Amino acid sequence: MKTNLAEFIKSTPEGREADSILRTCVHCGFCTATCPTYQLLGDELDSPRGRIYLMKEVLEGNAVTAKTQMHLDRCLTCRACETTCPSGVQYGRLVDIGRNIVDRQVGRPLLESIMRAALRIVLPRPALFKPLLKAGQFMRPLLPGALKKKIPKTGASNTEWPAPRHARRMLVLDGCVQPSLAPDINPATARVLDRLGISLIKAETAVCCGAVTFHLNRQNEALDYMRRNIDAWWPHVEAGVEAVVMTASGCGTMVKEYGHLLARDPQYADKAARITELSKDISEVIFAEREALEASLGSSLVPRPSSLVPASAAKPRVAFHSPCSLQHGLQIRDTVEALLTSAGFELTMVADSHLCCGSAGTYSILQPQLSQRLLKNKVAALESGEPAMLATANIGCLTHIQSGTSLPVRHWVNILDERLS
Numbered sequence: 001m002k003t004n005l006a007e008f009i010k011s012t013p014e015g016r017e018a019d020s021i022l023r024t025c026v027h028c029g030f031c032t033a034t035c036p037t038y039q040l041l042g043d044e045l046d047s048p049r050g051r052i053y054l055m056k057e058v059l060e061g062n063a064v065t066a067k068t069q070m071h072l073d074r075c076l077t078c079r080a081c082e083t084t085c086p087s088g089v090q091y092g093r094l095v096d097i098g099r100n101i102v103d104r105q106v107g108r109p110l111l112e113s114i115m116r117a118a119l120r121i122v123l124p125r126p127a128l129f130k131p132l133l134k135a136g137q138f139m140r141p142l143l144p145g146a147l148k149k150k151i152p153k154t155g156a157s158n159t160e161w162p163a164p165r166h167a168r169r170m171l172v173l174d175g176c177v178q179p180s181l182a183p184d185i186n187p188a189t190a191r192v193l194d195r196l197g198i199s200l201i202k203a204e205t206a207v208c209c210g211a212v213t214f215h216l217n218r219q220n221e222a223l224d225y226m227r228r229n230i231d232a233w234w235p236h237v238e239a240g241v242e243a244v245v246m247t248a249s250g251c252g253t254m255v256k257e258y259g260h261l262l263a264r265d266p267q268y269a270d271k272a273a274r275i276t277e278l279s280k281d282i283s284e285v286i287f288a289e290r291e292a293l294e295a296s297l298g299s300s301l302v303p304r305p306s307s308l309v310p311a312s313a314a315k316p317r318v319a320f321h322s323p324c325s326l327q328h329g330l331q332i333r334d335t336v337e338a339l340l341t342s343a344g345f346e347l348t349m350v351a352d353s354h355l356c357c358g359s360a361g362t363y364s365i366l367q368p369q370l371s372q373r374l375l376k377n378k379v380a381a382l383e384s385g386e387p388a389m390l391a392t393a394n395i396g397c398l399t400h401i402q403s404g405t406s407l408p409v410r411h412w413v414n415i416l417d418e419r420l421s
């Protein structure tokens with residue numbers, strides 16, 4: 001695609017990056033086939049190709065309107081289009097740059113600005129989020145059905161964390177909302193890794209990965225979260241941790257970008273690049289240790305006599321929802337599925353598994369109608385194989401899907417931990 005960027009952006013690092021991304025797009029339109037918003041709305045401007053065209057207009061200095069902003073807001077940043085694109089267009093980076101410029105030029109109505117500020121202030125801070133969640137859970141029985149569904153219950157959980165005892169050590173990101181919504185995910189991860197000969201440790205001063213703030217277009221503020229995490233992790237990196245483990249794939253996608261986003265910060269560039277290298281989704285870590293896992297499973301699984309129980313009946317049926325951040329953002333596919341299968345679960349078929357569930361960070365709050373339509377489709381696809389439970393790999397997807405189904409929705413690592421115990 002030919003471009004002629006406007007003076008205000010052309011010589012900036014963002015302008016140069018956006019220009020090179022725009023030039024890789026050949027306008028073939030293959031990406032429209034896998035774009036969830038184009039499938040729902042059928043409007044070219046709600047497709048990747050249409051949005052790329054809108055951003056080109058913005059970057060070339062043409063008038064920006066609230067309509068441009070609406071089409072960019074409707075994008076889930078699911079990056080399914082990146083997986084499909086034969087030309088390797090980095091749509092996710094382009095839309096980050098484009099949204100930032102559009103928001104600066106168009107602004108937002110007061111109520112919308114307040115809502116976005118509230119999300120930006122509350123979600124990354126467990127000290128604010130946790131008491132608000134508790135208050136919501138207390139009021140839950142009194143709330144109307146639609147609102148009630150939005151407030152997840154937090155059940156009893158096993159938060160026992162094994163004491164570090166192995167020479168091999170890895171760090172884990174605690175995250176912002178996950179410890180309040182599902183406090184058992186990271187302890188379960190620590191128990192699984194402990195069995196595989198790895199001690200999982202936390203850096204107590206680490207904070208939110210920065211994704212919530214970044215995707216609400218406060219990108220400089222988000223860079224500060226990233227710097228704080230690097231400062232918290234660095235002593236452990238110097239002490240030789242093998243990886244920084246992510247148990248929420250949404251956070252993992254953000255941390256993988258630290259190196260790129262801080263590349264122009266002379267104080268943090270090298271450290272950020274190292275953190276990007278060390279950042280690993282928990283599925284990658286466990287998959288690399290699969291021999292040790294299979295040995296543990298062999299000793300912990302109690303085989304049932306096949307004469308008494310049919311083989312298929314002995315296998316719990318699970319439908320796995322692969323989050324967009326896992327399959328499109330991190331490009332990790334079939335890994336969790338392989339691990340669950342080797343742990344003795346039967347995975348049911350899920351149609352259109354490449355499509356987003358509608359959670360997408362704060363999308364479910366800011367675009368509720370589209371989000372609910374995607375949720376309904378996703379739950380129907382997940383339930384179609386009659387599983388006994390649903391599993392996923394990201395806290396946002398977990399709570400969102402749980403609001404649309406009566407089946408239990410778990411992080412897959414909890415299921416694996418219980419299998420090992």
Ligand code: SF4
Nearest residue numbers: 025026028029031085
């Ligand atoms: S983003 Fe990729 S798939 Fe979509 S129109 Fe451009 S080149 Fe084609």
Ligand code: SF4
Nearest residue numbers: 035075076078079081
């Ligand atoms: S990121 Fe997702 S919603 Fe946005 S244009 Fe690409 S496929 Fe469509």
